[in-house]
Amino acid sequence: MTTLDTPRPAAAIATQSALESALAQFDRAxxxxxxxxxxxxxxxxxxxxxxxxxxxxxxxxxxxVFTGYRVQHNMARGPAKGxxxxxxxxxxxxxxxxxxWMTWKCALVDVPFGGAKGGLTVDxxxxxxxxxxxxxxxxxxxxxxxxxxxxxxxAPDVGTNAQTMAWIMDTVSMHAGHTVPGVVTGKPVSLGGSxxxxxxxxxxxxxxxxxxxxxxxxxxxxxTVAVQGFGNVGEAAARLIHERGGKLVAITDVGGGxxxxxxxxxxxxxxxxxxxxxxxxxxxxxxIDNAELLALDVDLLVLAALEGQITGNNxxxxxxxxxxxxxxxxxxxxxxxxxxRKGVIVVPDILCNAGGVIVSYFEWVQNLQSFAWPAATxxxxxxxxxxxxxxxxxxxxxxxxxxxxxxxxxxxxxxVAEAQQIRGRYP
Amino acid sequence: xxxxxxxxxxxxxxxxxxxxxxxxxxGVRRTLRLVRFATGWVxxxxxxxxxxxxxxxxxxxxARRALEPLGVGLVEAMTVVGKxxx
Numbered sequence: 001m002t003t004l005d006t007p008r009p010a011a012a013i014a015t016q017s018a019l020e021s022a023l024a025q026f027d028r029a030x031x032x033x034x035x036x037x038x039x040x041x042x043x044x045x046x047x048x049x050x051x052x053x054x055x056x057x058x059x060x061x062x063x064x065v066f067t068g069y070r071v072q073h074n075m076a077r078g079p080a081k082g083x084x085x086x087x088x089x090x091x092x093x094x095x096x097x098x099x100x101w102m103t104w105k106c107a108l109v110d111v112p113f114g115g116a117k118g119g120l121t122v123d124x125x126x127x128x129x130x131x132x133x134x135x136x137x138x139x140x141x142x143x144x145x146x147x148x149x150x151x152x153x154x155a156p157d158v159g160t161n162a163q164t165m166a167w168i169m170d171t172v173s174m175h176a177g178h179t180v181p182g183v184v185t186g187k188p189v190s191l192g193g194s195x196x197x198x199x200x201x202x203x204x205x206x207x208x209x210x211x212x213x214x215x216x217x218x219x220x221x222x223x224t225v226a227v228q229g230f231g232n233v234g235e236a237a238a239r240l241i242h243e244r245g246g247k248l249v250a251i252t253d254v255g256g257g258x259x260x261x262x263x264x265x266x267x268x269x270x271x272x273x274x275x276x277x278x279x280x281x282x283x284x285x286x287x288i289d290n291a292e293l294l295a296l297d298v299d300l301l302v303l304a305a306l307e308g309q310i311t312g313n314n315x316x317x318x319x320x321x322x323x324x325x326x327x328x329x330x331x332x333x334x335x336x337x338x339x340x341r342k343g344v345i346v347v348p349d350i351l352c353n354a355g356g357v358i359v360s361y362f363e364w365v366q367n368l369q370s371f372a373w374p375a376a377t378x379x380x381x382x383x384x385x386x387x388x389x390x391x392x393x394x395x396x397x398x399x400x401x402x403x404x405x406x407x408x409x410x411x412x413x414x415x416v417a418e419a420q421q422i423r424g425r426y427p
Numbered sequence: 428x429x430x431x432x433x434x435x436x437x438x439x440x441x442x443x444x445x446x447x448x449x450x451x452x453x454g455v456r457r458t459l460r461l462v463r464f465a466t467g468w469v470x471x472x473x474x475x476x477x478x479x480x481x482x483x484x485x486x487x488x489x490a491r492r493a494l495e496p497l498g499v500g501l502v503e504a505m506t507v508v509g510k511x512x513x
Binding site for chain 2: 033034035036037039392395396399400401410411414415417418421
């Protein structure tokens, strides 16, 4: 399962809902762009949204009714793209916000997709594997006609994984009467998944962090690095940063944290995690908690856990030169101006963690062409795409004199607005 | 249909604003003019085949359209326009 693995400290819980936060970011970008009112009105709301309720027989014989959502925020630039999450607290507003962010993320990195998101209100960990498969297949059936390679392409998200995508692809293929590999991305490689997809988000974090360090006059080789979160994103980012010569001095996960000023070995920590379920207590380390990690004097702080980690309450304590937002929304809007004043370079989430959707795009392209790229090609093209997006955000940030998050949203919203306007209105 | 022609008199508060930027494309320096009206912006760039025009509420999108014949994309247009009085 894709997991985000550090609980939020009570003091740092964001007060804005995800949807309020997404709308506030959009409004700010639209204000700076001086966007036409009618374009604002179109982009502020989802194009389409579905709520489905469906029954599934569970292993003990009882029938349980599940509720799922799919929201397509905007499709002006291409088919909608976005993950499907299985989580007990998922609701329609959360999915709306995440779909809007996907629109901006795809536009920012200039892949020809609109934005979508799906969710099923369920705790996948309480289901037996065969129950989970039945629930997934029935949800995929409810989304028949809603998803498709040229309509809307789901991918893994919180609580779902490559196996979930394989079940969705198979279900859609059964209904179509032929194999439809391009209906989802993030599939197993044996079913047409892309090489490099598993590490893609972490690799994007590494590439953008490397550029940000350069902008700060630093080099990844020898930079001191702290990482919050050691799940799919945090582990891959930590490992790739280590391979580029970065010195990992502290890492936290759901069970605690470890530090070693002489450097941590991510491979050893991964093995320890696989055996013990946490990295806390790994040999040759001292313990550290999240609050301490966020305030470490390091060159690079990677936030790959949950939202709302750095807020107006603790932003003054941050001593990192660069923050890379591997997770969605780890820095709250009230913390942004404080970090900006302190001269901290923040790589915003819609740029920093876009590696996943970029390689999803590569997977979709490979599926449509029935041609597989080697891992080295995927990595090289990922660096090109995300590197160009980083440079564009940096150029607009410096020219406009705004923080990186606003610059990123201005580019993304501007691209979608332009496509929306050029397409015109039907009828 | 009646048409009332009113000539702007000296002392009238102009409802427009002019901005000028320069962009070098293919080694040739071009002028981009941006004129702000009450309801939006008109942008125009000099090209070998005459002036281009782009119209939008947003100065960035107007500039992008005016610069498109020169092969200038949205982000480049945004950086050419830069910070502008709203």
